[in-house]
Amino acid sequence: MITKEYDLYKKKSDKVKALFKFSNKDIPNFWALKGVDLTVYAGESVGLIGINGSGKSTLSNILAGIIPQTSGVLEINGETSIIAIGAGLKGQLTGLENIRLKCLMTGLTNDEVDEILDDIISFADLGAFINQPVKNYSSGMKSRLGFAIAVHNNPDILIIDEALSVGDETFYQKCVDRIEQFKAEGKTIFFVSHSLKQIENICEKVLWMHYGDVKMYGDTAEVVSEYKKFISWFKKLSAKEKKDYQNEYKERQTTFNVQKLAEKSEKLGKEPEVLSGPPIGKMSGLTKFILLFSILALLFMGAVNIKGRSLTSVMKNPTILLEKSVHSKK
Numbered sequence: 320m321i322t323k324e325y326d327l328y329k330k331k332s333d334k335v336k337a338l339f340k341f342s343n344k345d346i347p348n349f350w351a352l353k354g355v356d357l358t359v360y361a362g363e364s365v366g367l368i369g370i371n372g373s374g375k376s377t378l379s380n381i382l383a384g385i386i387p388q389t390s391g392v393l394e395i396n397g398e399t400s401i402i403a404i405g406a407g408l409k410g411q412l413t414g415l416e417n418i419r420l421k422c423l424m425t426g427l428t429n430d431e432v433d434e435i436l437d438d439i440i441s442f443a444d445l446g447a448f449i450n451q452p453v454k455n456y457s458s459g460m461k462s463r464l465g466f467a468i469a470v471h472n473n474p475d476i477l478i479i480d481e482a483l484s485v486g487d488e489t490f491y492q493k494c495v496d497r498i499e500q501f502k503a504e505g506k507t508i509f510f511v512s513h514s515l516k517q518i519e520n521i522c523e524k525v526l527w528m529h530y531g532d533v534k535m536y537g538d539t540a541e542v543v544s545e546y547k548k549f550i551s552w553f554k555k556l557s558a559k560e561k562k563d564y565q566n567e568y569k570e571r572q573t574t575f576n577v578q579k580l581a582e583k584s585e586k587l588g589k590e591p592e593v594l595s596g597p598p599i600g601k602m603s604g605l606t607k608f609i610l611l612f613s614i615l616a617l618l619f620m621g622a623v624n625i626k627g628r629s630l631t632s633v634m635k636n637p638t639i640l641l642e643k644s645v646h647s648k649k
């Protein structure tokens with residue numbers, strides 16, 4: 320059961336302040352994922368759908384290893400590669416430099432990059448723009464470059480987050496052909512899109528995310544049909560009803576907690592596992608106390624050392640730390 324909790328600090332300094340507070344009550348938090356439990360097999364292509372803010376990108380970034388989950392075990396068999404508009408591309412570098420950089424980062428040698436360079440350039444089909452800084456690219460051009468690099472790195476799991484919604488029809492078809500080839504090779508595809516047409520075209524299965532929960536997971540036709548019913552029901556609501564509905568679900572995302580996760584897991588017969596520690600401001604009072612005590616002890620030992628005094632003499636008379644150091648007296 321994967322969860323993702325974000326801290327909603329207004330300023331970075333609030334995060335530091337939170338470290339010195341022994342109560343965690345006032346720290347605003349938000350559960351973007353409230354326990355996602357899913358098994359996807361090699362060769363499957365899974366579409367991720369849901370209204371804005373339902374958790375699709377959060378889930379795909381966790382799958383790609385870009386951000387860590389707050390709790391839950393994620394078992395990934397193989398290399399992942401994510402294509403999101405502009406993700407991982409460096410704006411100051413040219414398209415060509417970005418290709419080399421991203422390929423080297425995935426472990427290829429310079430010689431190996433040279434071997435696939437022409438193919439990537441030809442797939443991206445950016446003409447002279449390949450030598451321009453990526454910051455001058457349109458979103459469609461960034462998507463072309465991202466897609467070309469990702470597919471040539473030959474991942475086992477390809478995650479495509481809205482990257483095909485900005486390209487033109489010709490490029491879209493070229494990507495679909497490549498995705499079909501990937502599927503035939505037994506690779507797994509996660510495809511995030513607001514275009515149900517694209518989802519129906521590419522995916523056999525669909526995961527419908529709804530305010531951090533899995534609303535439905537199953538065959539594309541079935542899930543898309545239920546999703547369409549929901550969208551048309553939602554559209555018919557008055558502006559106030561829509562707002563109330565959204566507020567109610569958002570509220571559930573702020574009041575969610577480990578206890579509720581445990582209850583949910585129990586219902587599903589699952590054991591919740593907390594992997595990573597809580598965000599720093601959310602550590603328990605005792606942990607914060609131990610951490611602060613250790614920092615103060617280190618600073619104290621540092622000061623004793625700098626002053627050239629023995630620990631016992633400082634313990635007997637701490638004010639000698641304020642005197643000139645023993646070294647400077649010499």
Ligand SMILES: Nc1ncnc2c1ncn2[C@@H]1O[C@H](COP(=O)(O)OP(=O)(O)OP(=O)(O)O)[C@@H](O)[C@H]1O
Nearest residue numbers: 325326349351369370371372373374375376377378
């Ligand atoms: N870094 C962050 N800090 C705080 N909240 C975040 C952060 N990233 C995402 N969120 C919140 O988590 C929720 C899920 O966001 P996410 O981007 O995963 O949704 P999405 O389904 O991909 O939305 P969209 O369709 O608009 O792209 C949203 O309410 C968003 O505001």
